Structures are given as structure tokens and as C-alpha cells.
Amino acid sequence: xNKTITTGVFAILLATQVxxxxxxxxxxxxxxxxxTSIRNAEAAGAVDYAxxxxxxxxxxxxxxxxxxDRKKYDRAKSHLALAIVDAELAEASAxxxxxxxxxxELNQSIDLMKKEIERAQEN
Amino acid sequence: MKEILNITSIKTNIAIAIxxxxxxxxxxxxxxxxxxxxxxxxYERVSxxxxxxxxxxxxxxxxxxxxxxxxDAWHDKKPKGEINNxxxxxxxxxxxxxxxxxxxxxxxxIENGKLERTNAQMDLRANEADAAKREALDMTARAEQLQxxxxxxxxxxxxxxxxxxxLKALQAQNTDxxxxxxxxxxxxxxxxxxxxxxxxxxxxxxxxxxxKYPDRTLQIEGHTDSTGDDDFNFNxxxxxxxxxxxxxxxxxxxxxxxxxxxLGENAPIASNSVAEGRQxxxxxxxxxxxxxxxxxxxxxx
Numbered sequence: 001x002n003k004t005i006t007t008g009v010f011a012i013l014l015a016t017q018v019x020x021x022x023x024x025x026x027x028x029x030x031x032x033x034x035x036t037s038i039r040n041a042e043a044a045g046a047v048d049y050a051x052x053x054x055x056x057x058x059x060x061x062x063x064x065x066x067x068x069d070r071k072k073y074d075r076a077k078s079h080l081a082l083a084i085v086d087a088e089l090a091e092a093s094a095x096x097x098x099x100x101x102x103x104x105e106l107n108q109s110i111d112l113m114k115k116e117i118e119r120a121q122e123n
Numbered sequence: 124m125k126e127i128l129n130i131t132s133i134k135t136n137i138a139i140a141i142x143x144x145x146x147x148x149x150x151x152x153x154x155x156x157x158x159x160x161x162x163x164x165x166y167e168r169v170s171x172x173x174x175x176x177x178x179x180x181x182x183x184x185x186x187x188x189x190x191x192x193x194x195d196a197w198h199d200k201k202p203k204g205e206i207n208n209x210x211x212x213x214x215x216x217x218x219x220x221x222x223x224x225x226x227x228x229x230x231x232x233i234e235n236g237k238l239e240r241t242n243a244q245m246d247l248r249a250n251e252a253d254a255a256k257r258e259a260l261d262m263t264a265r266a267e268q269l270q271x272x273x274x275x276x277x278x279x280x281x282x283x284x285x286x287x288x289x290l291k292a293l294q295a296q297n298t299d300x301x302x303x304x305x306x307x308x309x310x311x312x313x314x315x316x317x318x319x320x321x322x323x324x325x326x327x328x329x330x331x332x333x334x335k336y337p338d339r340t341l342q343i344e345g346h347t348d349s350t351g352d353d354d355f356n357f358n359x360x361x362x363x364x365x366x367x368x369x370x371x372x373x374x375x376x377x378x379x380x381x382x383x384x385x386l387g388e389n390a391p392i393a394s395n396s397v398a399e400g401r402q403x404x405x406x407x408x409x410x411x412x413x414x415x416x417x418x419x420x421x422x423x424x
Contacts, residue, residue, distance in 0.1 A: 053215075078208050085215035092222035099229035106236040113243040120250040 026068050027077040034061055034080045037087035041094060050093035057086035156203070158210035159193055166190050166217045175220055178227035182220035189213035286336055290411060293328050301413050304329065306367065308405035316362035318370060326367060329409060330374035342410040343367050343383040346390055348401035353387060361385025363407050 038057050046054040060083035067076035166186055169175055175183055193209035287302065295304040310322035318326070333339055345360030364383040372378050393400035 078204075082208060082211055085212050085219070089215050089219050089222065092219045092226065096222040096225040096229070099226045099233065103229045103233050103236065106233055106240065110236060110240050110243055113240065113247055117243065117246050117250060120247070120254065 024073055026071075026073050027064075027080055030077055030080040030084075031061070031064065031068070034064075034084045034087060037084050037091070041087045041090035044091045044094040045098055046090040046094040048094075049097035050090040053086045053090035053093060057083045057090060060086065156197055156206050156210065158207045158214075159197055162190055162193060162210040162214035162217070165214045169217045169221045172221065172224070174228050175224040177224070178231075179220050179224040182216070182223050186213065186216035186220045189216045286332075286339075289332055289335075293325070293332065295409075295411065300410055302411040304409040304411070306407040306409065308402050310407075311363060314359065316359060316366045318366055323370065326370045327374060330371050330376055333371070333376050333380065340380045340412045341371075341382070342408075342412065343381060344390075344408045344410065345383075345385040346392075346404060346406050346408065347388050348404040349388045349391070349395040350401065357385055357387035359385070360387050367407050367409065 034057070038054070038061065041050070041054050041057070060079045064076040064079040064083065067073070067079065169186065170183055189209070190213040193206060193213045196206045196209050287297075290302040290304070291297075293304055295302040304325075306322060306325060310319050310325070311317065312319065329341075333341070343364045345362070345364035347356040347360050349356075361384060364385050368378065368381045368383040371381060388395075388404070391400075391404045392406075393403040395401050395404060
């Protein structure tokens with residue numbers, strides 16, 4: 001009698017737990033969006049110019065993937081939400097860094113030309 | 124009186140104590156969250172940046188909304204993980220706003236830089252054009268100078284050729300000492316230094332030539348044959364040379380242009396053993412010195 005009750009309670013508890021873990025459907029759309037953001041960051045040069053936030057995004061996606069495999073969709077979703085801002089920061093940082101380099105290069109070429117003009121005017 | 128004061132102060136103290144308790148209660152249950160504090164301080168730093176306010180106010184607004192989300196979660200006493208996640212997102216959005224403003228600022232500066240570069244390129248080309256123009260002018264000037272030099276030389280050559288042909292008209296001979304005009308023995312009385320009338324005409328022509336060409340100087344050399352005393356011959360040749368010089372001076376030629384000397388019998392041009400040779404040796408030679416810038420010394424026959 002007692003054993004039956006215990007088994008029943010356990011079954012209920014197990015069911016509740018499984019339900020709480022496998023909450024809703026897997027966040028496939030979020031995963032796809034995050035991976036797109038990571039690809040955009042990589043295309044912007046984040047591998048060279050913003051490796052830290054890019055790595056942070058990639059690690060969170062990996063964790064999210066493992067959580068999805070274990071059907072822990074809610075936790076996976078919140079990791080993806082963080083990963084996507086990491087990826088966006090990586091893209092923005094890489095773009096900013098590249099623009100700084102482009103500006104330096106431009107300024108150098110202008111300086112060079114100005115020096116050439118000064119030299120020409122001295123002669 | 125003193126008691127009353129005491130009572131008042133006690134009341135005040137109580138009031139303060141109560142309000143303190145109320146304040147503390149208001150904070151109670153909302154434990155400070157380090158992630159939220161970090162997000163807030165990043166947002167404050169970013170939002171006070173001039174660059175961000177100039178270039179990425181929209182991104183800054185998004186960051187503000189995300190920060191408000193996080194603060195709301197904290198006010199609503201949501202689970203710590205939820206607050207942390209929202210704080211994390213808020214902080215990253217603030218950083219994104221900062222990076223975007225940097226990008227936009229650089230892009231604006233690059234546009235200005237391109238304009239500056241175009242101007243510099245134009246300056247550089249203008250300079251190069253100026254330099255090329257100067258060089259062309261220099262070369263033109265040099266070419267003109269060379270042309271003038273050539274023309275001047277040509278004129279000099281023509282002038283000297285004219286001189287030489289005039290000297291040839293005077294019966295002057297082209298020798299390695301220059302043009303030499305020989306006045307023969309027949310122009311002097313035998314053993315005398317007086318010029319005969321026929322010689323005067325010859326010397327007048329020389330005077331006219333010297334007036335026309337004031338740079339020309341002369342040497343006049345008197346010579347005799349070997350007949351007779353050396354001293355007599357030397358004196359006779361000297362006197363004859365001086366006589367020619369005197370006539371030229373009478374015709375208005377400055378004496379300083381003329382050196383006259385006698386060489387006696389020491390420089391024969393023919394054999395003294397025959398009468399014809401002796402006659403040729405008795406002579407006065409007028410040597411026209413070459414000028415410093417002589418281009419041609421004579422015309423080859």
C-alpha cells in the first residue's frame with residue numbers, strides 16, 4: 001500500500017520535473033538568428049578585431065546546443081539571448097576597429113602628400 | 124523648560140528612527156546586484172560620451188530600454204538569474220552603442236579626410252604643373268641664350284672675315300704670325316728712312332683699317348739685307364719702322380697701338396747672295412696682331 005503511494009508520488013514528481021525541463025518547443029528560430037549574427041560578426045572581421053565577444057557568443061551557442069540536446073529549452077533560449085548580443089557587440093567592435101584602421105591609413109596618405117607638397121614648395 | 128526641550132528632541136529622534144526604518148524596509152528584499160550595478164555604470168559612462176550623443180542616440184535609447192528592463196526585473200524581485208541576464212544584455216547594448224558611435228565618427232572623419240586628400244592631390248598636381256612650367260621656361264631661356272651665343276659668334280666670325288678680306292685687299296699675306304703687310308724696298312730712298320710719296324697711300328689705307336677696327340694692334344718690323352755694317356743696318360731698319368709708325372700717328376692712330384722695332388739683317392726671307400733676294404730682304408713688315416677673341420686667324424688660300 002505504502003509502496004504504491006510512494007511510487008505514485010515519485011511518478012508525479014518525475015512527470016513534473018520532465019515537464020519543467022522540456023518546456024515548450026526547442027528554440028530553433030533563436031538558434032538560427034544567433035548563428036546568423038555570429039556569421040555576420042565573422043564576416044565583419046571579428047575573428048581578427050573582436051575575438052573576445054565573438055568567442056563569448058560561440059561558447060554560449062555551444063552551451064545552448066547542449067541544453068537543447070538535453071531538452072532544457074528555456075535555459076537554452078536565455079543563453080541564445082545572451083549570445084546574440086555578444087555577437088552583435090563583436091560585429092560592432094570589428095567594424096569600429098576596421099574604420100579606425102582605415103582612417104589611420106587615410107591620414108597617413110594625406111600626411112605623406114602634404115609633406116610632398118611642402119618639399120615641392122621648398123624647391 | 125529644559126525638560127520640554129528634551130521631550131522635543133526625543134520626539135525628533137523617534138521620527139528619524141522611524142523614517143530610517145521605512146527607508147531600510149523600502150530596500151529590503153532587493154539585494155544589490157553586482158551585474159546590474161556594472162550595467163548601470165557602463166550605461167552612465169557611455170551615455171555621457173559626446174561621441175555617442177552625436178552619432179548613436181538611437182542605439183543609446185535601445186541600451187536605456189534594456190537597462191530599464193533589468194531594473195524593472197530587480198524592482199519586481201524576479202529571480203537573480205533573470206536580473207543577471209537582463210543586466211548582461213543591457214551592458215552589451217551600451218557597449219554596442221559605444222562601438223557604433225566610434226564607427227560612425229570614423230566614417231564621418233574618413234569622408235572629411237577624402238575631401239582633404241582630394242584637395243591635397245589637386246595641390247600636388249598644381250605644384251607639379253608649376254614645376255613643369257618653370258622647367259619649360261628655363262629651357263626656353265637657355266635655348267634663347269644659346270641661340271644668341273651662336274648668333275654673336277656668327278657675327279664675330281663675319282666681322283673677322285670682313286677684316287681679313289680688307290687686309291687681303293691691302294695685299295697683306297696670311298702667315299702663322301697673323302696677317303702681314305710687307306712694304307717693299309722701293310718705297311724708301313736707298314739707305315734712307317724717308318718714305319716715298321707712293322708709300323704714303325699704302326699706309327693711309329692701313330690707317331683707315333685701324334680706325335675701322337680700333338681693337339687691332341700692330342707690330343712694325345724693319346729689315347735690311349746683309350750688305351754693309353751691322354749697326355748701320357740695325358739703325359736703318361729701326362728708323363724705317365719708326366718712320367712708318369710716325370706716319371700712322373700723323374694719320375690719327377694712337378701710338379700705343381703700335382710697337383715698332385728694327386731687326387737689321389737678322390731675319391732674311393730670301394738669299395742675300397743674289398740681287399733679287401737682297402731686294403726682297405729689304406722691307407718693312409706690318410704685322411696685324413690677332414685679337415683675344417679671334418675666331419679665325421686667316422683664310423686659307
